[in-house]
Amino acid sequence: MLAKRVIPCLDVHDGKVTRGVQFGKAEAGELRNVGDPVELALRYNEQGADEMVFFDITASAHGRASMVSVIERAADQCFMPLTVGGGIRTVEDMHTMLRAGADKTSINSSALATPDLIRQGAEKFGSQCIVVSIDAKKVAPDRWEVFSHGGRKATGLDAVEWAKKAVALGAGEIVLNSIDADGTKAGFDLVITRRISESVGVPVVASGGAGSLEHMAAVLLEGRADAVLAASIFHYGTYTVGDVKKFLAEKNIPVRL
Amino acid sequence: MIALLDYDSGNLRSVQKALLKVGADVKVVRQPDEIKDARAVVLPGVGAFDDCVNALQKQDLLEAAKEFIKTGRPFLGICVGYQALFEKSEEFNSCAAGLGLFGGKVVRFQNQPGLKIPQIGWNQIQITREDCPLYKGIKSGSYVYFVHSFFPKPNDLRVVATETSYGETFASSVWRDNVYATQFHPEKSQNIGLQLLKNFVGLAA
Numbered sequence: 001m002l003a004k005r006v007i008p009c010l011d012v013h014d015g016k017v018t019r020g021v022q023f024g025k026a027e028a029g030e031l032r033n034v035g036d037p038v039e040l041a042l043r044y045n046e047q048g049a050d051e052m053v054f055f056d057i058t059a060s061a062h063g064r065a066s067m068v069s070v071i072e073r074a075a076d077q078c079f080m081p082l083t084v085g086g087g088i089r090t091v092e093d094m095h096t097m098l099r100a101g102a103d104k105t106s107i108n109s110s111a112l113a114t115p116d117l118i119r120q121g122a123e124k125f126g127s128q129c130i131v132v133s134i135d136a137k138k139v140a141p142d143r144w145e146v147f148s149h150g151g152r153k154a155t156g157l158d159a160v161e162w163a164k165k166a167v168a169l170g171a172g173e174i175v176l177n178s179i180d181a182d183g184t185k186a187g188f189d190l191v192i193t194r195r196i197s198e199s200v201g202v203p204v205v206a207s208g209g210a211g212s213l214e215h216m217a218a219v220l221l222e223g224r225a226d227a228v229l230a231a232s233i234f235h236y237g238t239y240t241v242g243d244v245k246k247f248l249a250e251k252n253i254p255v256r257l
Numbered sequence: 258m259i260a261l262l263d264y265d266s267g268n269l270r271s272v273q274k275a276l277l278k279v280g281a282d283v284k285v286v287r288q289p290d291e292i293k294d295a296r297a298v299v300l301p302g303v304g305a306f307d308d309c310v311n312a313l314q315k316q317d318l319l320e321a322a323k324e325f326i327k328t329g330r331p332f333l334g335i336c337v338g339y340q341a342l343f344e345k346s347e348e349f350n351s352c353a354a355g356l357g358l359f360g361g362k363v364v365r366f367q368n369q370p371g372l373k374i375p376q377i378g379w380n381q382i383q384i385t386r387e388d389c390p391l392y393k394g395i396k397s398g399s400y401v402y403f404v405h406s407f408f409p410k411p412n413d414l415r416v417v418a419t420e421t422s423y424g425e426t427f428a429s430s431v432w433r434d435n436v437y438a439t440q441f442h443p444e445k446s447q448n449i450g451l452q453l454l455k456n457f458v459g460l461a462a
């Protein structure tokens with residue numbers, strides 16, 4: 001049986017792992033440095049992480065170059081799937097990251113600006129390499145809107161519609177991040193996660209809001225997500241990846257132990 | 258020396274590093290004549306069947322791989338490198354011909370309610386050929402990493418080394434004589450994958 005995945009996410013700024021408290025604060029300098037990305041990746045590797053996401057939050061060419069080296073070093077030592085996101089704007093950027101050792105590339109604002117990038121990437125590397133990450137915010141009782149640029153810019157797009165379009169263009173996976181829940185540790189947005197998961201035929205990774213083991217179980221069961229992604233609870237050692245998997249297994253959720 | 262065929266496949270580097278990790282002497286090769294002296298050959302792969310087969314053909318690596326296999330030395334195909342050993346694929350109205358080493362074609366998972374395609378993630382292998390040297394020290398039911406929408410359907414079921422269930426049961430790896438091939442990615446399957454690669458490298462010694 002296919003296991004549900006537990007995925008630690010590392011926000012990387014200039015080659016170092018950081019964690020902003022909420023969206024947009026990274027740029028405001030409110031970053032908390034939590035270490036070397038490769039060292040952390042190795043730690044999660046040992047804990048039994050199913051996959052790792054490296055997210056580049058540096059907005060400079062220099063940061064980009066250091067990201068390639070982070071991926072190369074991680075791929076040399078962690079024999080598990082790696083996804084890289086942040087600042088990927090062209091098929092060439094995707095190629096660079098895949099060549100460096102990433103298995104998937106995640107695009108967000110660039111896909112919104114140029115939806116055809118999804119199709120180009122899928123045609124060149126296969127859908128399985130193209131992850132579309134969506135930042136969604138609840139704007140009305142029954143409407144979630146897509147935001148771009150790290151959650152700062154409203155796009156007017158409906159999150160479910162955009163997810164469907166991204167998949168139609170060739171996205172092989174959707175990462176859904178709830179802007180409202182991100183960084184709050186108050187739990188995932190179960191409603192929108194489930195809605196998107198039931199609307200698309202590709203795996204959905206739930207992100208944003210993980211604060212407890214119950215939250216993880218809830219988004220996999222009620223939210224129908226295929227994987228959970230979390231950053232802070234792993235970084236600060238609240239739980240290990242192993243703790244999460246053990247808990248999920250007790251709830252009869254299939255995980256790789 | 259183990260020759261790793263380089264035709265710009267996405268997982269080349271990962272396979273190379275994993276082979277190095279288990280102590281192999283790996284050489285990344287792009288020219289057909291470079292594989293003649295290899296003790297074993299690994300054909301990596303990720304992405305689309307046609308792209309893979311066409312790229313191999315362009316570099317004359319397809320024929321070279323075929324010739325190499327005839328010598329009886331160990332050969333390992335991974336993911337699309339597994340699919341390429343079959344006759345053809347139904348992916349995107351594919352028209353490229355595979356190696357045809359195994360009879361059968363590459364098919365897509367059947368659409369079913371709630372079944373996500375591609376299959377992305379860790380799934381279990383049931384070892385159907387306990388005598389397959391690739392699975393020495395690996396337990397049936399172990400989890401390995403898959404990323405794919407297509408898989409080969411071998412005509413001869415005796416070649417099936419492991420089976421995996423995802424909506425339906427499919428051949429997640431095959432083995433015949435000196436040819437081994439896996440739909441999953443041993444280079445991404447942590448300790449289980451490294452053990453498998455170690456077993457393969459051991460065959461080349």
